[in-house]
Amino acid sequence: MQPHAPVVDIDALSDHIEQALASPATTHGLARALRALAKEVTLYRHHRAGERANPDGRTDHKPRRVQIGGGGHRITGFHNIDIVPPADLLWDVREGIPLHDDSVETLFSEHFLEHIDYPRSAKHYAREAHRVLAPGGRIITGVPDAAYVLNHYPAPPEQAAEMIERWYSKRDCLGDINTYLDLINYVFRDQDDDPTYTPHLWAYDHEKLVSLFTEAGFTSVEPWPFDPTMANPKRRWASVYVVARKPGA
Numbered sequence: 001m002q003p004h005a006p007v008v009d010i011d012a013l014s015d016h017i018e019q020a021l022a023s024p025a026t027t028h029g030l031a032r033a034l035r036a037l038a039k040e041v042t043l044y045r046h047h048r049a050g051e052r053a054n055p056d057g058r059t060d061h062k063p064r065r066v067q068i069g070g071g072g073h074r075i076t077g078f079h080n081i082d083i084v085p086p087a088d089l090l091w092d093v094r095e096g097i098p099l100h101d102d103s104v105e106t107l108f109s110e111h112f113l114e115h116i117d118y119p120r121s122a123k124h125y126a127r128e129a130h131r132v133l134a135p136g137g138r139i140i141t142g143v144p145d146a147a148y149v150l151n152h153y154p155a156p157p158e159q160a161a162e163m164i165e166r167w168y169s170k171r172d173c174l175g176d177i178n179t180y181l182d183l184i185n186y187v188f189r190d191q192d193d194d195p196t197y198t199p200h201l202w203a204y205d206h207e208k209l210v211s212l213f214t215e216a217g218f219t220s221v222e223p224w225p226f227d228p229t230m231a232n233p234k235r236r237w238a239s240v241y242v243v244a245r246k247p248g249a
């Protein structure tokens with residue numbers, strides 16, 4: 001799988017975006033679209049760097065335990081694949097998982113899946129996970145639990161206050177959260193206009209995770225008992241985790 005030559009001059013595109021964003025003639029709507037494009041250009045560059053290091057689209061070694069989209073949360077003994085540094089391997093997982101067939105024992109991710117588009121990339125990711133896992137291997141997936149916020153609507157002020165405290169107290173958007181419905185909105189489109197991170201593109205609950213992984217060929221998709229030695233402790237609250245198994249040999 002050789003990397004393709006770029007179809008556009010990425011450096012020139014970047015310059016055009018920068019110029020347009022600096023211009024007072026650029027309208028708010030166009031600026032939003034350009035910021036999203038600038039973000040994708042950065043991700044594209046990271047992915048190309050990963051492709052240059054792994055021109056066959058597969059890593060040379062075969063990590064048994066892999067985290068996808070770990071960001072700053074590293075797990076001892078896990079190989080971290082992320083589209084943004086720092087990562088053991090820079091790779092845009094929307095393009096596939098750069099690992100060999102039947103090679104992985106545990107694949108872990110949390111608060112990653114909701115950042116890729118559904119159905120194309122989420123279903124592709126689930127199929128790729130099935131391909132790289134060894135027979136009997138497991139994929140553990142945690143996401144913000146959309147059912148949690150929806151089931152609590154309409155919520156008493158103390159409920160909203162707890163969520164604000166736990167999830168948004170250190171965020172720039174804090175001043176814009178006025179009602180519980182704002183919190184529901186953030187589960188569905190968080191970081192929509194963030195310069196670094198891709199936004200939430202799809203919301204999940206237990207049923208949707210089961211459906212996604214079952215369709216990809218996994219069996220026994222079950223709730224995962226939260227293990228803080230692996231998972232990020234701050235994700236425990238109002239997240240939903242499942243563990244899905246690839247049928248054994």
Ligand SMILES: C[S@@+](CC[C@H](N)C(=O)[O-])C[C@H]1O[C@@H](n2cnc3c(N)ncnc32)[C@H](O)[C@@H]1O
Nearest residue numbers: 069070071073082083084092093094110111112
């Ligand atoms: C909200 S952060 C979660 C970080 C960490 N898992 C945690 O729970 O603290 C989402 C992570 O997914 C990564 N990510 C998003 N889209 C990705 C993609 N297409 N390929 C690989 N990683 C991606 C981001 O770079 C980021 O590190």
